[in-house]
Amino acid sequence: xxxxxxxxxxxxxxxxxxxxxxxxxxxxxxxxxxxxxxxxxxxxxxxxxxxxxxxxxxxxxxxxxxxxxxxxxxxxxxxxxxxxxxxxxxxxxxxxxxxxxxxxxxxxxxxxxxxxxxxxxxxxxxxxxxxxxxxxxxxxxxxxxxxxxxxxxxxxxxxxxxxxxxxxxxxx
Amino acid sequence: xxxxxxxxxxxxxxxxxxxxxxxxxxxxxxxxxxxxxxxxxxxxxxxxxxxxxxxxxxxxxxxxxxxxxxxxxxxxxxxxxxxxxxxxxxxxxxxxxxxxxxxxxxxxxxxxxxxxxxxxxxxxxxxxxxxxxxxxxxxxxxxxxxxxxxxxxxxxxxxxxxxxxxxxxxxxxxxxxxxxxxxxxxxx
Numbered sequence: 001x002x003x004x005x006x007x008x009x010x011x012x013x014x015x016x017x018x019x020x021x022x023x024x025x026x027x028x029x030x031x032x033x034x035x036x037x038x039x040x041x042x043x044x045x046x047x048x049x050x051x052x053x054x055x056x057x058x059x060x061x062x063x064x065x066x067x068x069x070x071x072x073x074x075x076x077x078x079x080x081x082x083x084x085x086x087x088x089x090x091x092x093x094x095x096x097x098x099x100x101x102x103x104x105x106x107x108x109x110x111x112x113x114x115x116x117x118x119x120x121x122x123x124x125x126x127x128x129x130x131x132x133x134x135x136x137x138x139x140x141x142x143x144x145x146x147x148x149x150x151x152x153x154x155x156x157x158x159x160x161x162x163x164x165x166x167x168x169x170x171x172x
Numbered sequence: 173x174x175x176x177x178x179x180x181x182x183x184x185x186x187x188x189x190x191x192x193x194x195x196x197x198x199x200x201x202x203x204x205x206x207x208x209x210x211x212x213x214x215x216x217x218x219x220x221x222x223x224x225x226x227x228x229x230x231x232x233x234x235x236x237x238x239x240x241x242x243x244x245x246x247x248x249x250x251x252x253x254x255x256x257x258x259x260x261x262x263x264x265x266x267x268x269x270x271x272x273x274x275x276x277x278x279x280x281x282x283x284x285x286x287x288x289x290x291x292x293x294x295x296x297x298x299x300x301x302x303x304x305x306x307x308x309x310x311x312x313x314x315x316x317x318x319x320x321x322x323x324x325x326x327x328x329x330x331x332x333x334x335x336x337x338x339x340x341x342x343x344x345x346x347x348x349x350x351x352x353x354x355x356x357x358x359x360x
Contacts, residue, residue: 063269065253067342069333075302077333077342079253106298108307110327110358111347112265115307117298140298140305142257142329142345146265153257153267154343156303156331164301 022149025058029149032107035059036118036141039152040100043093047127051093053086060152061144067156072164096126103136103171114150116141119170136160138170215248219338222297222304225249226330229341230290230310237287237317243276250341251333257345261353286320289313293325294360304339306330309358310346325349327358 028038042056060082068078080088099122106117118139125132139157143150160166218228228249232242256275260266270278293309308328315321326348332339349355 063255065255065343067253067331067333069302069335075333075335077251077335077340079251079342108296109353110307110329110355111261111350111353112259112267113327113329113345113347115305115329117305138300138303140303140331142331142343144257144259144265144267144345146267148264153345154255154331156305156333156342158301158303166300170298170300 021054021058025055028055028059029151032109032114032116032143032150033102033105035143035150035152036105036116036139037102040102040120044099044101045097047095047097051090051098053090057082057086064152065154067154069156069158072161092126095128096124098122098124106170112145114141114143114145116143117170119166136166136171138166215245216338218245218249219340222299222306222332222339223295225332225339225341226295226306226308226328227292229328229330229344230292233283234289234291235283235287237285237315239284240280241276241283241288243272243280247272250344254341255343257343259345259347261347261350285316287313287315287317293355294358296358296360302334304330304332304334306332307358309355325355327353327355 025038027034029035038055039059042053042059043051045051064082066080066082066085069075070078101121103119103121108115118141119136120139121134121136123134137157137159139155141155142153144153145151217224219225228245232245232249235241250272254272256270256272258268258270260268289312291311291313293311295309296307298305306329308330310326310328312324312326313322314324326346328344328346330341331343333342334340347353
């Protein structure tokens, strides 16, 4: 009986949290552009401000991956689950003035799926490391509409470099 | 007559030699191209371009009843962490996620029991440097020779990365046509 109560309470607590998240971030997941904007907004902010990692997490399916192609002309791929990404990157974002914004969206929808190209700009300053930069990048998202909301299934991105510029069609 | 032909043949050969060497180099190159075209298919060819990688995906699944899809070829197209996401429109929507090995385990027997032909109807590519996002319209024809046969059309979304000297599929997601979503606008 005790076990049953614990399980019931645990289920109730989980449900309450789910309901809270759904209502708190309802607007984020109501459209494709809002979903992709919310990802950028969630970890934008001053170093002194707490970044909203709960909001960030709420955008993704549990098995979502983020894939970064880095290395310029000697490319390598870094694949991480969202949980691993947050664990690894949170300390850096939390000590950094960080701002990221969408430049242009190219969206294709089919059935419950959407394929999105988002070009973005970013600016950061990490005073403790004396490190700052400004730049742009290209992200491709795969999204799905389930349970009356949009989810990020997967994303792959690469930053622009002096040598490799993003084509104008994705920027204007 | 035979002698005349030999003389004419020699004359043509001599004129050819007298001209600049570019033409003979061009001839050699075109012969090499013919040889290349005749060369047997190699698994490395699959991943040379975005288009060849996506076509290889469909080809590897296209086999007659009793034959397995070419799982080794499929494995070569994908990164180790690639996820296959199968989307259904049923109810509010449904999605099944697999690794390639899980997909083989779950769905392999269906391919073995059917003539399967997967064809590309159209492809749209967005690319920046080493990253690509692909939208491929496909047609599936199947027949189990026991009364279950048909066709299906849909769209595959690919995310891809160019690493080393080849393309990899890093994520794949697909859905069949529904009453509201038709592939027609993506056929090219």
